[in-house]
Amino acid sequence: xxxxxxxxxxxxxxxxxxxxxxxxxxxxxxxxxxxxxxxxxxxxxxxxxxxxxxxxxxxxxxxxxxxxxxxxxxxxxxxxxxxxxxxxxxxxxxxxxxxxxxxxxxxxxxxxxxxxxxxxxxxxxxxxxxxxxxxxxxxxxxxxxxxxxxxxxxxxxxxxxxx
Numbered sequence: 001x002x003x004x005x006x007x008x009x010x011x012x013x014x015x016x017x018x019x020x021x022x023x024x025x026x027x028x029x030x031x032x033x034x035x036x037x038x039x040x041x042x043x044x045x046x047x048x049x050x051x052x053x054x055x056x057x058x059x060x061x062x063x064x065x066x067x068x069x070x071x072x073x074x075x076x077x078x079x080x081x082x083x084x085x086x087x088x089x090x091x092x093x094x095x096x097x098x099x100x101x102x103x104x105x106x107x108x109x110x111x112x113x114x115x116x117x118x119x120x121x122x123x124x125x126x127x128x129x130x131x132x133x134x135x136x137x138x139x140x141x142x143x144x145x146x147x148x149x150x151x152x153x154x155x156x157x158x159x160x161x162x163x
Contacts (some may be wrong), residue, residue, distance in 0.1 A: 032074040042068070046103050051077070057106035063127045063134075065106040082106075083126035088136050091149045098122070098144040108138070118142055125154060 026035060035054060036042075042054035051072045057065040069077040080087075082105055091101065101122060102108075108122040122138040133154040141147050 030076040060109035096146040
């Protein structure tokens with residue numbers, strides 16, 4: 001419950017400030033310790049073949065997730081906000097797994113199940129180019145392989161809102 005409250009407060013503060021990550025200049029070559037000093041501990045660290053990825057996600061409440069890719073020497077290679085339509089379109093049904101999705105987008109806002117689908121459904125919150133609140137759903141089969149993925153509108157305070 002405490003983590004949820006902290007995430008809510010952070011999302012509210014970040015939401016008021018727009019994209020908070022723009023305030024930080026993390027050019028390629030920035031050392032890992034400088035990234036941590038400026039941004040704090042990442043929500044997750046993922047090993048990559050070429051180094052590691054520091055994930056800074058505002059899920060479950062926020063609509064942004066930044067990936068800071070580091071090389072083997074601990075220097076920034078690239079920084080990007082990944083909860084975007086073009087990035088979601090990289091998901092390949094039948095090829096990507098749950099691990100691939102979480103490596104590229106971080107942990108989802110939530111994981112649900114429905115009677116008409118036999119596997120988990122990962123839900124990401126994001127904001128589209130028109131500044132609309134959106135969901136992106138990733139449907140996994142029972143072996144955690146992506147079978148389909150698509151966007152949808154997020155209706156806050158709607159009759160079935162469980163947020």
